[in-house]
Amino acid sequence: MRNRRTIKEMLVGAKDAAELMVDLAYAAIFFGDDALAREVLRLEDRVDELLVELRAVCMIAARTRDDADQLAGVLSMAVSIEGIADAAEDIARVVLKDLGVPAQLRDDLRHATEITGRVKVRADNQLEGTTLRDLELPARTGMWVIAIRRDVDWVYGPEGDEVLRENDVLFLQGPKEGLDTVRELAGGTARELPAPVVGGTLSHLDRAVDLVVELKNVSEVAVGLAYSAILLRDTSLAGEVSVIEDQSDELFHQLEGWVLRAAKELEDPEELRGMLHLAAASERIVDSAQSMTRVIEDDGPPHPIIATALSEADEIVAEAIIAAGSRLQDRTLGELKLHSETGMEVLAVQRGGRWAYRPRRGYGLRVGDRLLAIGPEEGAPRLREWAGDERPEGDDGWIEPDEIEH
Numbered sequence: 203m204r205n206r207r208t209i210k211e212m213l214v215g216a217k218d219a220a221e222l223m224v225d226l227a228y229a230a231i232f233f234g235d236d237a238l239a240r241e242v243l244r245l246e247d248r249v250d251e252l253l254v255e256l257r258a259v260c261m262i263a264a265r266t267r268d269d270a271d272q273l274a275g276v277l278s279m280a281v282s283i284e285g286i287a288d289a290a291e292d293i294a295r296v297v298l299k300d301l302g303v304p305a306q307l308r309d310d311l312r313h314a315t316e317i318t319g320r321v322k323v324r325a326d327n328q329l330e331g332t333t334l335r336d337l338e339l340p341a342r343t344g345m346w347v348i349a350i351r352r353d354v355d356w357v358y359g360p361e362g363d364e365v366l367r368e369n370d371v372l373f374l375q376g377p378k379e380g381l382d383t384v385r386e387l388a389g390g391t392a393r394e395l396p397a398p399v400v401g402g403t404l405s406h407l408d409r410a411v412d413l414v415v416e417l418k419n420v421s422e423v424a425v426g427l428a429y430s431a432i433l434l435r436d437t438s439l440a441g442e443v444s445v446i447e448d449q450s451d452e453l454f455h456q457l458e459g460w461v462l463r464a465a466k467e468l469e470d471p472e473e474l475r476g477m478l479h480l481a482a483a484s485e486r487i488v489d490s491a492q493s494m495t496r497v498i499e500d501d502g503p504p505h506p507i508i509a510t511a512l513s514e515a516d517e518i519v520a521e522a523i524i525a526a527g528s529r530l531q532d533r534t535l536g537e538l539k540l541h542s543e544t545g546m547e548v549l550a551v552q553r554g555g556r557w558a559y560r561p562r563r564g565y566g567l568r569v570g571d572r573l574l575a576i577g578p579e580e581g582a583p584r585l586r587e588w589a590g591d592e593r594p595e596g597d598d599g600w601i602e603p604d605e606i607e608h
Contacts, residue, residue: 209263209276212256213283213511218358219245219252220283221425222349222373223290224487228418229318230297231307231480233393238320241351241371242294248356249287253280275497279432279508285490286425292483302473303480306411318348319381323370324389335362343383344542345376376541377563406463413457414477417484419560420446420453424491426549426576431495433512440495443488446559450488457481520546520582522573528590530573536563544588545581550574 207215223245230238260277264270296303323329329337339345350357350364351371357364366372374384382392424446431439461478465471497508524530530538541547551558551565552572558565567573575585586593 207252207255209256209259210507210511212252212259213276213279213507215358216249216252216256216280216283216287217429217511218349219249219356220287220290222358223249223287224293224422224425225318225348225375226320226373227290227293227483228422229320230294231303232317233319234297234303235320236297239294239297241320241373242290243298244351245356246287246291249284253284256280276507278497279494282428282490282494285493286487289483289486289490292486293480296476296479301476301479302470303476304407304411304473306407307414307477317378317381318373318375319345319384321372321374321381321385321388321390323366323368323372325368327368327389328387329366330368332366333362334360334364334366337366339374339384340376340542343376343380343387344539345374345380345384346541346545347372348375349373406460406467410457410460410464410474410477413453413460414481414484416559417450417453417457417481420450421484421487421491423549423559424450424488427574428491428494429512430576432498433509435498435509437498440498442557443492443495445557447488447492450485454481454485520573520575520577520585522575522586522589522591523593524567524569524571524573525590525592526569528569529588530567530571530590531569532566534564534566535561538567538588540575540585540588541577544577544584546575546577546585548573548575 223242226238226245227242229235230242257277257280260273264273295301334347339347347360347364348358350360350366350373352367352369372384372388374381385392424443427439427443427446430436431443457478461474465474468474535548548561549559550573551561551567552574553568553570573585573589575582577585
């Protein structure tokens with residue numbers, strides 16, 4: 203008989219699975235990979251199972267009106283997580299239904315700072331029987347293992363002492379050139395990607411593609427900021443999510459116009475269907491992220507289980523302001539390799555009152571830039587050190603999970 207899971211365990215499991223679904227769904231688009239898309243559907247089943255059980259347990263646990271009021275926040279979180287998972291499934295089905303994605307879109311996605319990939323540990327491999335710590339994959343390849351699937355079981359955010367086994371399916375994030383290295387270490391072969399389409403004058407389709415990529419970027423940032431806002435109980439971060447939601451609406455409206463113009467240029471306008479499905483799903487992810495932040499906008503603190511669940515993964519938000527003479531000044535994100543070196547992933551950069559979301563590898567940093575990043579708690583002080591940000595810990599910046607009042 204299976205042990206009954208706690209509300210916190212179910213919320214953590216659903217959150218982690220939904221976030222992984224988004225990463226894998228976009229990766230399935232990037233590679234045109236049916237196997238990655240099917241992994242998204244596997245995870246969607248897991249999210250559904252967890253949230254059905256979560257709702258039942260919440261109903262049983264609500265013995266008083268006060269219990270019900272506080273658990274309403276947990277259920278609201280569950281609805282938002284479900285919305286993110288459903289949107290990720292819709293993105294994956296763009297691949298599985300072969301709705302068509304223009305080659306220009308895949309080319310544009312290759313400029314992303316990081317990609318997500320799936321690698322199976324095959325019989326003739328160099329990974330089996332070794333811990334992740336000893337393998338040092340981030341240092342050797344730039345790739346981080348974000349999850350492992352063993353048959354039907356999942357390990358999210360595996361620790362350094364996790365020992366890899368034959369037939370493990372690894373999900374990794376990092377630079378695209380690192381994925382082939384891991385694939386070869388796992389006993390596979392490098393993946394041959396088609397050559398990029400060489401274009402001349404910027405077409406209507408090019409403009410539509412740019413908008414789809416921007417919608418993808420803002421959707422990923424919105425989810426990260428929403429979780430961060432709730433974890434830190436920071437209404438200003440919740441406000442940024444609302445700004446992104448307004449921006450995503452405008453981007454989608456612009457996209458519709460460029461798609462209609464692009465349809466006149468193409469021999470087969472059917473390939474635009476996939477773009478519209480992808481953009482609509484990205485917009486729904488942003489809507490779900492904004493909905494999630496309402497748990498800290500209502501009167502009274504959210505249920506302590508929510509903060510505990512969101513701090514379970516040991517990820518925190520780090521804010522750093524770049525000082526003159528620092529290691530980050532006048533360097534690009536690609537040159538710095540921040541994720542590999544500090545473990546922190548840059549969600550956004552604020553410059554002159556404007557935000558750049560999911561900046562690319564070629565994005566150059568300047569003195570006075572405000573970075574917002576997410577990652578393990580030990581990475582935050584290192585990021586601040588690199589930025590030359592000497593403000594004391596907790597001063598308008600990162601806050602350790604242990605400091606959150608429950």
